[in-house]
């Protein structure tokens with residue numbers, strides 16, 4: 153497969169991923185609404201070992217998720233764009249924001265999570281599985 157490339161709005165932070173995504177997730181939790189600045193956060197799950205940063209220096213914000221997991225989220229300190237995140241309990245996985253990819257068609261939603269936190273204006277495709285909380289496969 154071709155490598156996935158992406159980065160932030162201003163172009164300071166750039167990265168490459170050399171693996172097929174393990175999943176494409178839309179998370180509707182409160183924290184993801186903050187991070188996206190609007191609706192849910194769409195991200196791909198990739199093996200952390202397949203991720204290579206090409207340039208830039210991200211800033212990391214740490215918090216505790218609704219699930220109780222210790223989460224870290226990286227964003228560009230220059231333009232503020234959210235980039236990627238991870239969980240201390242799953243150090244082998246990386247969650248990369250779908251909006252950061254150079255090819256916008258590369259992302260496919262395979263599941264929705266934390267639907268019980270979603271406001272009524274979040275729309276969900278009828279053919280994509282939706283879970284009230286987190287889902288074990290992500």
Ligand SMILES: [Zn+2]
Nearest residue numbers: 160162228231
């Ligand atoms: Zn930037």
Ligand SMILES: [Zn+2]
Nearest residue numbers: 179180181184
């Ligand atoms: Zn979330």
